[in-house]
Amino acid sequence: MKSPNRFALTVWLALIGGVGVTTASSAQKADAAARSAEIAELSRAGKYSEAIPLAQRLLADMERAHGPDHRDVAASLNNLALLYGSQGRDAEAEPLLKRSIALVERLHGAGSPEAAHQLNNLAALYQRQQRYAEAEPLFKRSLAIREKTLGPGHPDVAQSLNNLATHYEKQERHADSEPLFRRALAIYEKVGGPEHPAVATVLNNLGQVAKVGDRFAVAEPLIKRSLAIREKVLGPDHPDVARSLNNLAELYDGRRTRDAEKLFERALAVRERAVGPDHPDTARSMNNLAAFYAETGYPEKALPLAQRLIASGRGELRAVLPVLADAERNQLIPTEPAIDTMLHAIQRGAQSSAASAVNKLAVRLAAGTDRLAELVRRDQDLAAEAEALDKALVAAVSRERSKRDLAAVQRTRARLATISSERPSLQKTLSTEFPDYAALSNPLPLTVKEIQSLLSGDEAMVLLTTTIKESYVIAITRESFDWKPIPRATEGLSQEIAEFRRGLNIADVGDATGKSGLFDLARANRLYKTLLGPVESLVKDKRSLLIVPSGPLTALPFQLLVTAEPSAAIPEKLDGYREAAWLIKRHAVSVLPSVASLKSLRAFARRDHGIKPMTGFGDPLFDPSQSGGDKRAAIKSAARGAVTGAYTDFWRGAGVDRLRLAQALPQLPDTADELNAVAKNLGVAAADIHLGADASETNVKRAPLSDYSIVYFATHGLVAGDVKGLAEPSLALSLPRLPTELDDGLLTASEVAQLKLNAVWVVLSACNTIAGDKPGAEALSGLARSFFYAGARALLVSHWAVDSEAATRLTTATFDRLKSDPKIGRAEALRQAMLFYLGDSASPKNAYPAFWGPFALIGEGAAR
Known part of the structure; x- marks a missing residue:
């Protein structure tokens, strides 16, 4: 499912000072309730850094005023935990939720509706962390409590059913999710009527389940009914209408092309009107429509959408790369600008997937008091505020027309526009004042000409990018460049590489020869033809290959690709592996973590x-x-x-x-x-x-x-x-x-x-x-x-568990060669060490790739 519509998991932001508090004055209760409401308002605005200190002080005050075993303490624990969770601080949120649950169970009973709310919150945290085995019993317990205390036909029971079904869907357990969705649907239809918005949501969920199961006849009426309810009850410009339009378009894609096109276009138009042209939901619709145009042979329609997406930084590779490839083939855009734009999209896409390591660093830096910490903290606050405002905008325009606060919507949009202009200015300041940090956290994409200026005459960069439908290889040398599509998707390549790596477990080699479990040279040659064969003429005479892999290709030991068809897929004896046309015999290989890292390593690294x-x-x-x-x-x-x-x-x-x-x-x-x-x-x-x-x-x-x-x-x-x-x-x-x-x-x-x-x-x-x-x-x-x-200038890393004697020989030989002749560079030193080990006929095992080929050089491989 590309964008299934789901009920949000229950988030219970409790108010303090309610009925049952007998140990505080009315003024104290009113003050506590007002402070809790202020925290809730800051949370809704995404101002978590302001809300958390208030929530921490309120918890401390509640504990001082009432002792540790009070309902207001439980509510304060829950509220602070939810705020921590909103910042991704789950390690701090989890113990607070557990304390709150224990307290609620003592005060209200383990089978109370209050306990069910809190159990659901903890289950949602576990689900967010993909701790499905721990989340499931909590979702089930929450459901059981609600069924027992509220009755099987209560709306909260329907919500719990939907939450548990959604939990199953995240694990692709469709047979488990579908009956729960149907039970939730029956409750909502009975309580709210057949045209209630909640009915439309569950109908959509059921339609998505049927669509994944390729049950078109079941999915179509469900999604169409969901769409009809939403259009009638919510109005034609509601964000939920766009979701249903998009889902129905995806269902028709490949079956009823013209209908799918109209629906994708309507979904985009609705989202542009409802949440604005720069909202992530709008970008998702634009990506879907661009991909659809590319797949159905309309490159002239797809190209402007792809260019807008790339410029905004919201282009999805599965959508924009096929569009750019088609545009170049159809001469809608010259080759070099096309490759530059592809490089821009690829580098931005890779940057987002690499952000987790930098995020932790940024959090630590933001804890300081220096100029860098101040700038980083400001950028983080703006990013968090923008995310919260996006959610608030969707919620605001999702209300019925008569209940919408148009002035508030306008204020939200104006604030988002201000943030959109302020953050690029902050990034520019970071780049100017702290270039090393900016190069790590937000590296600017390099063009073909910039890459060529960084390469020597004996080097070639090979960029390999995978998507859910096909993949691409871009080769760049100092003199030339080229690109080719690869008819393999991410999932298929992942399976191929897993098969390729079979036989590289040293413990399984033993003295056996001719076993089917040994390394397959024919597969290694096929994978070479798939990945590097399309650009072989451009790179084969270059001594050094600088490879930038992505997705499953990060698990591929490129030195073990075979450049010519072997005489046998699995040699009769281990010695037979020595004669294979290993890529390492032709090239010294360096792997780069990103395209931009080449510039960082060569321009900024310490000398x-x-x-x-x-x-x-x-x-x-x-x-x-x-x-x-x-x-x-x-x-x-x-x-x-x-x-x-x-x-x-x-x-x-x-x-x-x-x-x-x-x-x-x-x-x-x-x-x-x-x-x-x-x-x-x-x-x-x-x-x-x-x-x-x-x-x-x-x-x-x-x-x-x-x-x-x-x-x-x-x-x-x-x-x-x-x-x-x-x-x-x-x-x-x-x-x-x-x-x-x-x-x-x-x-x-x-x-x-x-x-x-x-x-x-x-x-x-x-x-x-x-x-x-x-x-x-x-x-x-x-x-x-x-x-x-x-x-560091370079890393020497291993692809699999290494034989200790082999590791010692390979690393020692690499250092020896570099010490003897520093001008050969690290990648060439490693190459020579591998070839020396491979060529040592003292033992047949020395020829087997699991022994000589585990190491890869990441980073700067040249002598600079």
Whole structure:
């Protein structure tokens, strides 16, 4: 579903000083109620930074006045928790909601309607964090309470049914959601009548479920009836009418083309009138219409819409890239401007998906008092206010005409226009006064000519972008450029890359040959033809490839692509892998986290280097019970090939379930051998290597890291997902018995960004430090960008659990080659180390890619 219409989850902002308060005077009750109302008004206006201190003081006052076990305290806890949630501070909101629930249950009973409200709020928080297993029983309990106390036909029961059904829909559990939606529909029809707006909403939800199940005959009458109710009851220019129009258009798309076109156009017109041309809902309609025009062969209609979307920063790649491609093919726009516009859209799209790492940094900076903190805090406040005003505008124009406050609507629109003009001015000030911060948080898109000016004659940049329908490759050299469509969508490429990576688990290799589970050379060649084949003539003679991947392609080890058809998909013996036409034999490969990072690395990066060769952190202690020497020796062989749970399994809001994480992360004692071997080769002092409990977040933060040319982490990289912005890519260090703000055992991307590095490169010799267990994870755009911001020129990272002996040989050989000839650059040094390992015939395993090919260089690979 592109834009299903859903009931909002219940948000209960309680008023204080109501019936039943007997220990306060009437004046005190009135004062508390007035303060609560002021907090609610600030919240509705999106002024959370102003509302939260008031809510904190009100809670403290209620506790002083009434003690900890009072209904007003419960309401204050709930209100403050909701405000924290509005700012994404779920780690602070969760304990307050739990306290409030416990208090309400003591005061009103565990089966009271008041408890049902609060349970729903906590369930909504869990759902927001994708903690579905924890949210579901709370939604169910809230529903059961309402059914028992209010009766099965009460509107609140219908709302709970809708909330639970929506919860199932978010997990694509359509068979579970549909009967609940139908029960909610029956209640609303009985209570409000067949033409109540709530009836229209649930009809729309049911239509969406049927549409996803490809049941056109079921979906059409449901969505049409929803549309008819909304047009009659709400009026033709209501935002909900636009939602129904859009949903019906999507249903007709591919079946009744002309009808779909008219509906998409009407939906856009309604939203432009109702909420204005710059609202996100309007942009969604514009993206849908542009994509429709492109798919149905009207590039001349699609191009102006795409250009407006890109200029506003609201263009969705699935819509604007096909439009620009068609426009260039149909000569509606010259090739270079077309590619520049594609680059602009791609870079803006990548920027939004990379924002989570920077957001945490911005929050920390905003806590300070300097000029940068002041500017960042102002920009954050404006962004939050604009978001709240957008919601308020939709709510205002959604009211019946007779009940709309036209003056308030006009004031809201005027304020949004002011913010729209003020924020670009703030961004310009940030760029002028703090260019390093601006380059990280809001990098300006580069054009073809700007990229060409940054490339040497022996380099080629290859930009690979995926969308839900097709993908694109753009190749740029100093002399030329080209682009081609790739007939593969994000989901298909994700599956292909997952298959490609089969056979790269070292633990599964053994001595077997000719097994179907081994690495497939034919698949590697097909993927090369798909991704790089279309631009091969432009890049094949360039020694260095600078690749900018996106989505699932961040999980692809490009060095293992095969440039010519192999004689056998799986060789008879492991030695047979040595003769394959590996991409690494032709090119030195560097991976860039973004197009703009090339300019940042080459124009802004520090040129002086640390005075000491290396400092390293490895073999951290995750479970204190394993701290004994005998126990650690017993798990020596378990280390690097062990399978860990997904990162998302352990996050709890902005915090982490430490017990589960400690139990799930296997120890990595082999990394101590690796670090000691590399340190010995480079002449590193013993005091500069931190192992076991010494490999702690405290020691990382307190070490003079800017003194070292190489900073080496040999541990788990937890980067499997961004969890809706609630969690960050992290490096797992020793978990302390008592976590503190300084040291909770996880070095996050935002904390990395605050380190002071002066490193030629940072080595992350860890399990899956590129993309974890989920192709398309935010490792490159989060963790890597933060290391660059901290002062690193390049990262050496691993795609899978690395053989300890191989890791030591590869890293040591890379450093040796660069030390012998600094002019070859880091990417070429890594390439030579890989080829030397691959060419070593002392063991057949040396030819197998899982041993020689795990590392990738992220960032600046050239000698500069």
